[in-house]
Amino acid sequence: MNFNLVTNIEQCFMLIRDTVPLTFIYYSHIPVALVSLIMGIFIFIKSKRSLQGKILLGILLTFSLWLLADLVTWTNYDSRNIMLFWSFFPILNTLFFILSLYLVYVFINKKDMPLIAKVILFFLLSPMIFTMPTKLNLSSFEITECIAVENQYVNYVVFVEILVFFCIIILLIDGFKNSDRVFRRQIIFFGMGITLFLLSFFVTGLLADFLIKRGITETYAIEPYGLFGMTIFLGFLGYLIVKFKAFNIKLLGAQALVAAIVILIASQYAFIQNPTNKILNGVTLVLALAAGWVLVRSVKAEVRQRENLEIANNEISERKNQLQKISDALAVSNDRLKIANKQLETLDKVKNDFINFASHQLRTPLTGIKGYASLLKEGSYGRLESEQAEAVKKIGVAAERMSGLVEDFLNTSKIDSGGMRCDMRKNRIEDICQEVAVTLAPKAAAKNLYLEYQKPAFELPELFVDGLKIKETISNLVDNAVKYTPKGGVVLCLERKKIPDKSQNFGGQKKEIDFQDVVRVTVSDTGIGIPAGELEHLFVKFSRGSDTKRLNASGTGLGLYIGKVIVEAHGGKVWAESEGEGKGSRFIVELPVKQKESVLKKQETVL
Numbered sequence: 001m002n003f004n005l006v007t008n009i010e011q012c013f014m015l016i017r018d019t020v021p022l023t024f025i026y027y028s029h030i031p032v033a034l035v036s037l038i039m040g041i042f043i044f045i046k047s048k049r050s051l052q053g054k055i056l057l058g059i060l061l062t063f064s065l066w067l068l069a070d071l072v073t074w075t076n077y078d079s080r081n082i083m084l085f086w087s088f089f090p091i092l093n094t095l096f097f098i099l100s101l102y103l104v105y106v107f108i109n110k111k112d113m114p115l116i117a118k119v120i121l122f123f124l125l126s127p128m129i130f131t132m133p134t135k136l137n138l139s140s141f142e143i144t145e146c147i148a149v150e151n152q153y154v155n156y157v158v159f160v161e162i163l164v165f166f167c168i169i170i171l172l173i174d175g176f177k178n179s180d181r182v183f184r185r186q187i188i189f190f191g192m193g194i195t196l197f198l199l200s201f202f203v204t205g206l207l208a209d210f211l212i213k214r215g216i217t218e219t220y221a222i223e224p225y226g227l228f229g230m231t232i233f234l235g236f237l238g239y240l241i242v243k244f245k246a247f248n249i250k251l252l253g254a255q256a257l258v259a260a261i262v263i264l265i266a267s268q269y270a271f272i273q274n275p276t277n278k279i280l281n282g283v284t285l286v287l288a289l290a291a292g293w294v295l296v297r298s299v300k301a302e303v304r305q306r307e308n309l310e311i312a313n314n315e316i317s318e319r320k321n322q323l324q325k326i327s328d329a330l331a332v333s334n335d336r337l338k339i340a341n342k343q344l345e346t347l348d349k350v351k352n353d354f355i356n357f358a359s360h361q362l363r364t365p366l367t368g369i370k371g372y373a374s375l376l377k378e379g380s381y382g383r384l385e386s387e388q389a390e391a392v393k394k395i396g397v398a399a400e401r402m403s404g405l406v407e408d409f410l411n412t413s414k415i416d417s418g419g420m421r422c423d424m425r426k427n428r429i430e431d432i433c434q435e436v437a438v439t440l441a442p443k444a445a446a447k448n449l450y451l452e453y454q455k456p457a458f459e460l461p462e463l464f465v466d467g468l469k470i471k472e473t474i475s476n477l478v479d480n481a482v483k484y485t486p487k488g489g490v491v492l493c494l495e496r497k498k499i500p501d502k503s504q505n506f507g508g509q510k511k512e513i514d515f516q517d518v519v520r521v522t523v524s525d526t527g528i529g530i531p532a533g534e535l536e537h538l539f540v541k542f543s544r545g546s547d548t549k550r551l552n553a554s555g556t557g558l559g560l561y562i563g564k565v566i567v568e569a570h571g572g573k574v575w576a577e578s579e580g581e582g583k584g585s586r587f588i589v590e591l592p593v594k595q596k597e598s599v600l601k602k603q604e605t606v607l
């Protein structure tokens with residue numbers, strides 16, 4: 001093998017080169033390489049070592065190596081160094097293009113390249129690797145100009161570069177066609193950056209070669225200018241990252257700007273010779289760093305605030321959506337409720353109609369049964385044997401109970417349908433209570449209970465009430481007292497009282513308390529009593545105490561409900577008191593002596 005890396009010339013004198021004021025261009029390679037490396041490493045780390053980040057770092061590393069090789073070859077006088085670094089150019093040049101193709105592929109497709117494509121690319125690159133140290137690459141050293149002489153094989157490098165370049169263009173156009181609006185803009189910036197860089201790099205290199213071979217120029221003086229394409233590419237990359245969060249990096253424009261300014265100022269050190277300028281540059285750098293730090297901090301705070309606002313806004317609109325959904329659901333269930341209510345109303349009416357009808361139909365035969373039972377008992381159809389008399393008595397009691405039930409049902413259905421009317425007249429309440437006590441005395445006596453009626457000390461004023469209904473109410477209370485008292489007895493007490501008028505409340509303002517003149521009827525017994533928890537439920541429709549089962553007392557749970565409706569319709573009130581189970585109960589009815597106008601008006605119509 002014919003190797004090229006050893007020459008017998010150690011030092012060449014830079015007669016021609018020194019005449020060209022190029023050195024500063026080559027030294028500017030240092031800041032450019034540094035910036036490229038910093039940016040490559042930054043993107044690599046920040047993109048969480050993504051594939052794109054890796055490839056980009058690869059490109060920028062290759063680029064930095066290229067700059068290093070270029071710097072050495074054009075600033076060195078030792079032929080061995082020049083030959084060594086020069087021999088790397090074909091590999092580095094091709095690697096650039098191939099890695100750029102790889103990056104474009106991954107950038108557009110968001111996935112790795114297929115293995116076969118990678119193998120083909122490596123295949124394209126391999127001649128440069130194997131021929132690198134041979135004379136196929138660099139044939140000799142030109143001592144007069146202090147440059148390496150490239151072999152014709154360099155044309156292969158040009159061929160690969162053109163091929164890869166066209167592949168990149170095809171990939172970019174294809175990606176552009178198949179993307180949405182936002183990604184298209186990214187492709188434009190990315191594609192422009194990378195193609196401009198490759199083009200400027202390639203064209204200037206080629207042009208330099210061409211011009212030298214034609215003898216138009218004697219140096220590669222224009223080649224380094226192609227490198228500025230990289231600066232453009234890095235600028236575009238920065239823009240992509242800031243604007244589109246490319247490579248999944250969150251970088252603020254202010255951060256990028258500050259970094260660019262700081263790097264720019266720092267890079268001046270590559271050129272400054274004068275110590276005063278060095279100090280001034282240092283001061284500028286420190287000032288730029290401080291101002292940049294303040295700027296970035298305030299921008300960050302603002303961005304954070306905006307992000308928080310955005311989050312809050314999103315949350316609000318989410319809540320709004322949820323509320324909308326809930327109100328929609330509510331509207332739907334409201335509609336359903338309305339329909340269900342309508343159906344319930346219809347059902348209720350049907351039920352009331354049925355109860356009304358059934359009760360009326362039952363009433364007539366029941367009156368017959370009760371009447372004939374009483375005639376039989378009285379001996380109107382001849383004397384009865386004692387067993388017969390007992391049976392007739394039972395028929396009478398059962399018929400009486402049944403007519404009570406029918407009356408309860410009828411009254412309830414009347415209340416429900418708003419058809420119960422009160423016949424308000426002047427009534428003596430003493431007489432009503434007296435009648436109740438007399439009527440129920442036999443029932444109490446049958447159970448060996450006393451039934452005491454305590455009259456008021458003074459005559460009471462006449463009350464404007466529906467006498468029959470009030471009698472029914474008091475009668476039900478005394479009847480219950482007898483029913484739910486196994487031993488002892490019942491006291492029916494009537495009295496006149498003055499009670500504080502609670503309806504005279506003027507919005508919580510203090511005012512002299514008015515007293516209401518009422519008649520109070522109290523039915524106390526020594527019976528089973530009522531547990532505290534049951535007291536408030538007693539007056540509800542169909543409510544029956546838990547003890548009724550134990551006592552086997554028959555009933556519907558309607559009596560107290562009807563009584564309450566009647567008493568309240570008279571502007572009065574009714575309630576129960578008990579010390580507890582087994583401790584007897586007290587049922588109290590209070591009726592106003594003077595009816596309020598509103599109550600009177602109401603009674604003219606219906607309950």
Ligand code: ADP
Binds near residue numbers: 556559
């Ligand atoms: P009914 O007596 O037909 O069951 P009521 O409406 O008259 O219906 O009474 C409702 C419930 O109140 C009764 O089932 C009973 O549990 C309770 N109750 C009524 N009066 C008394 C009383 N004097 N002592 C104990 N419990 C009573």
